[in-house]
Amino acid sequence: MSHTLGIRQAQKQKTRQALLDAALGLLEEQSLSSLGLREVTREVGVAPTAFYRHFRSTADLGVALVEEALGSLHPMIRTIVASAGDSDQRIERAVELIARHVETHPAHVRFIARERHGGVQSVRAAIQGQLAQFAEEVKVALTKDPVSYGWTDDDLLMLANLYVDQMLMTASLFLDALEAPLEERQRVAQVATSRMRLISIGREHWLE
Template identity: 50%
Template sequence: MTNMVETVGTRQERKQRTRAALLDGALRLLAERSLASLSLREVTREVGIVPTAFYRHFASVSDLGVALVEESMRTLRQMIRESRRTVTGDAIEGSVATLVRQVHAHQSHFRFITRERYGGVADVRRAIATELRLFASELATDLGRFPGMADWTSDDLRIAADLMVGAMLSIVMSLLESDHQSAQAQQETVHVAECQLRLIALGMGQWRGKSTRQT
């Protein structure tokens, strides 16, 4: 339980502020547990409002979960934007570096996505799947712009992108685990991540149109 929401500003500002407080409080409680085990009353207690006030913002905890998906995905998107902007040298080293930075800065968001991706709340699972599909599509078009890959099918690009997204989420989980351990463990995780991505990249370099098939 933390400080109450400030009581200044226009009405919709305050509403938005307690809404944000609900999302934040929920995220705090979700550090070590899952959305399915989170109760409406717990969240309101954490934020400092009465249970029924919850309904002024969300229809249910699942609904709050879907909102959390959107919020978390926004930081994920912001990450690839930063990556596209700042990475100049080796794409893999650069990408992993920004991944490390962003995961460290927004642990709860990344933890939420990885935990609830296959979690116990159907609506949230669907929301994450949809957003992740979109994310993989963007990555696929990004990959298509690389020098050696202009001749790739969009299907094949998509397959590679899916693989990379899956690998990235595994890496995220490793980073989250090694984050509250030694700095050496973190460095080791980074090394593993770079190797794994490089492995995939090497495979892509060797790809010959083996995957042709009827649609």
């Protein structure tokens, strides 16, 4: 049901995407607040003024990057949350999924980790918004779990946020170990699994 774009709009989206990709690449070695618009257009091979046809500023581009990065993460969350099996199996699968996502989208993960507390207000707000949405989604899933019987709404949201934060921390740890030997990456996976397991144990005994 996708409407085929005209040659015109297709070209535009193409250079827009090229700008986003170039920016994402440049952001591996700096923060958004130091990213220059000329830097980006130079990388793409386009005139500096062309930038304005797509974004008002680099901050604006940053917000677009947030949607791209966290949009691709959305389906992953659903997969983890919907996964069956006992607690330990689900945790191992979640860690495995996160590791895969970091391997296939390292720049996206780095961007989010970096700009979550970064120097650009609007981007921080965009990330916080998306993460709050994730937490809400996780919370809904948790509510359906029989383990959550008797939990208050606030505590469920607290736990959901804890899971989301944990997911990001794990992703960031995997990112740091991306170039490291397999042994090191396995150690990271081991630690991440233990963290999740400890939280799950706390969850099971919460109401005592």
